Amino acid sequence: xxxxxxxxxxxxxxxxxxxxxxxxxxxxxxxxxxxxxxxxxxxxxxxxxxxxxxxxxxxxxxxxxxxxxxxxxxxxxxxxxxxxxxxxxxxxxxxxxxxxxxxxxxxxxxxxxxxxxxxxxxxxxxxxxxxxxxxxx
Amino acid sequence: xxxxxxxxxxxxxxxxxxxxxxxxxxxxxxxxxxxxxxxxxxxxxxxxxxxxxxxxxxxxxxxxxxxxxxxxxx
Numbered sequence: 701x702x703x704x705x706x707x708x709x710x711x712x713x714x715x716x717x718x719x720x721x722x723x724x725x726x727x728x729x730x731x732x733x734x735x736x737x738x739x740x741x742x743x744x745x746x747x748x749x750x751x752x753x754x755x756x757x758x759x760x761x762x763x764x765x766x767x768x769x770x771x772x773x774x775x776x777x778x779x780x781x782x783x784x785x786x787x788x789x790x791x792x793x794x795x796x797x798x799x800x801x802x803x804x805x806x807x808x809x810x811x812x813x814x815x816x817x818x819x820x821x822x823x824x825x826x827x828x829x830x831x832x833x834x835x836x837x
Numbered sequence: 838x839x840x841x842x843x844x845x846x847x848x849x850x851x852x853x854x855x856x857x858x859x860x861x862x863x864x865x866x867x868x869x870x871x872x873x874x875x876x877x878x879x880x881x882x883x884x885x886x887x888x889x890x891x892x893x894x895x896x897x898x899x900x901x902x903x904x905x906x907x908x909x910x911x
Contacts, residue, residue: 726851729858730889777849790858 704733704832706825712741714755714780715769716837721783723835728791733832737825738816739798742837744805746797751781751813784815794828796820839871839907840864846875846903853879854886861892861910869895872906879904 705727709720720736727734738746745755757765773779778786787793797812797819809819843860845853853874860870872883880897883906887894896907 722851725855729851729854730886772849775849776847778852783852783855786855786859790855 704735704829706735706737706829706832706834708737708739708825708834708836709742710739711758711837712743712745712755713758715757715761715765717742717745717755717780718769718777718783720837721780721787724793725783725787725790728787728793731791733792734787734794735825735828735832736793736795737798737820737822738795739801740804743797743801743807746795746813746816747805747807747811748813749811751815752779781813781815788815796825798822798825840868841870843870843872845879846873848874848876850876850878850882852876854882857883857886857906857908858890861890861908864910866910869907869909872908874904874906875902876904879906883908 705723707720707723724734724736744750757769761769795816797816799819799821802819841860841864843856845856848856853872853876857870857872864870883894887908891911892908893911894906895909898905
């Protein structure tokens with residue numbers, strides 16, 4: 701468990717979620733256990749209603765960043781949700797929704813995309829993370 | 838000849854590694870996987886992956902921007 705990667709995923713823009721997917725898939729390929737804890741706008745992006753939508757980019761991306769991201773997608777880069785599905789097929793990746801954010805966004809478990817394995821509180825997240833690294837995105 | 842080939846040309850990080858990790862699951866111990874990749878990070882990534890997972894890299898060549906790796910399943 702000490703070798704796990706634990707990502708607290710807060711941001712809901714496509715660039716940051718793409719970074720989350722890349723970090724997750726890379727760790728899964730190395731055999732690391734990965735725990736994702738979805739909060740706030742990231743959780744909103746994992747709802748069935750919104751997962752396939754355009755979630756915009758971080759403000760610092762600007763027009764040039766938008767063009768660069770679009771060019772990568774056009775060249776065949778998989779959307780972040782697809783990369784996460786592959787990571788889950790490959791390794792041990794557990795995706796949990798933060799229960800407080802579920803309340804904040806008035807969500808029920810059936811509103812979430814099947815990529816999400818369940819709902820938990822922050823204590824359970826820390827327990828599962830153990831001594832592993834925790835990264836906030 | 839490698840037992841299985843992975844054509845990851847044109848794929849961005851981390852897909853070459855992800856596809857290789859998927860492929861190595863399908864072969865037996867001692868079998869080899871040959872990978873073609875164009876991602877600029879793949880030379881360092883495949884070295885790190887081989888070291889971390891314990892599946893040794895037995896060959897590595899470069900041909901006009903295409904990197905070729907042969908990995909043996911431990």
